Amino acid sequence: DAGVTQSPTHLIKTRGQQVTLRCSPKSGHDTVSWYQQALGQGPQFIFQYYEEEERQRGNFPDRFSGHQFPNYSSELNVNALLLGDSALYLCASSIPGQGTETQYFGPGTRLLVL
Amino acid sequence: AQSVTQLDSQVPVFEEAPVELRCNYSSSVSVYLFWYVQYPNQGLQLLLKYLSGSTLVESINGFEAEFNKSQTSFHLRKPSVHISDTAEYFCAVRSNNNDMRFGAGTRLTVKP
Numbered sequence: 699d700a701g702v703t704q705s706p707t708h709l710i711k712t713r714g715q716q717v718t719l720r721c722s723p724k725s726g727h728d729t730v731s732w733y734q735q736a737l738g739q740g741p742q743f744i745f746q747y748y749e750e751e752e753r754q755r756g757n758f759p760d761r762f763s764g765h766q767f768p769n770y771s772s773e774l775n776v777n778a779l780l781l782g783d784s785a786l787y788l789c790a791s792s793i794p795g796q797g798t799e800t801q802y803f804g805p806g807t808r809l810l811v812l
Numbered sequence: 813a814q815s816v817t818q819l820d821s822q823v824p825v826f827e828e829a830p831v832e833l834r835c836n837y838s839s840s841v842s843v844y845l846f847w848y849v850q851y852p853n854q855g856l857q858l859l860l861k862y863l864s865g866s867t868l869v870e871s872i873n874g875f876e877a878e879f880n881k882s883q884t885s886f887h888l889r890k891p892s893v894h895i896s897d898t899a900e901y902f903c904a905v906r907s908n909n910n911d912m913r914f915g916a917g918t919r920l921t922v923k924p
Contacts, residue, residue, distance in 0.1 A: 702855070731912070740816075740902050740914030741856070754911060788855055797844050797906045798863045803855035 700725065702791050702804035710810045711779050719774040719807045723791030729753075730772040731801060732764060735786040747772050748794060776809075784811045814839040814905045818915035826923050827895055833888040833918045835877075835903035845886040846904040847877055850917075856902065862886065873897075898922045 703722045711717050723730050729748045733741035743756035747766035766772045770791075776783055786808050790801035819834040837843065844863050848856040860871040867879040877888045886903060903915045 733914075738916075740818075740904075740916050742914070743912055756911070790856075797908045800858050800861070801912065803848075803857070805853075805855045 702789055702802050704787075704789050704804040704807050706807060707805070708808045708810075710812065712812050713779055713781060715779050715811075716775065716777045717779060717809060719776075719787050719789075719809070721772045721774070721789030721791075721804060723770050723772070723789075724802050727791035727793055727802070728770045729792045729794050730766060730770065731790045731792070732772070732774045733788040733790065734758070735788055735806070737785070741788055744774070779811045781811050784809060814841075814843060814907060814911075814913045816903050816905050816913055816915035818903055818918050820918050821916065822919045822921070824921045824923060825893055828892045830891050831889065831893050831897075831920065833901050833903075833920065835886045835888065835915060837884050837886065837903075837905045839884075839905060839907065841907050844906045845877075845879060846906065846912075847871075847875070847886070847888050848902045848904060848914075850900040850902065852899075859888070859901070893920070893922045895922050895924060 705720045731746040732744040735741040745755040746753045750766045761777045763775045786806040788806045789804045792799045792801045817836045825831045846861045847859040849859045850856050860869045862879045870876045875890045900917045902917050906912045
């Protein structure tokens, strides 16, 4: 059983560009959450998708947007990249719940903005 | 809103010594508490979690954590560490609104 997979593993972009990161959830999971982990910090919640809708959102600007497909895979899009967007982007999948369910994390996509 | 404070950014310890990684949280509602471990160049793996019931929770690799409501703490302990325990450890808190908040992490370095 494949766990959570993310692509690409690494990415280099320049300021002002746009980027799309992809995530495939663990088999049987239909909820996907995205996190940003800056160097030396803990992950910060960006948003969560369930049934192709954004269910909850953290404190991130509208430049960060997402999408969930019918097969439950998800994309994270970031527009007008800033140097400060350089980070490890983590995707986590789970079954729907009220906070008790375990989130399974992928290995992440490391984004460097020059 | 909830928040998490991990009191030590780095904890160096010798192999086979005991270790405690400290975590305090703040919240106005009931919470669920988690410890995740992150090995170099990998994603996060769940180590253990407290949802309800017994305040002492254990992992399969010898770690344990105790939920202390009066002190709003969820410290992680292991009586004897191994070189392979070297990693970054994150404490996290979550409530019914599903918004997971992580601490800044504690880097545990086990020396031979």
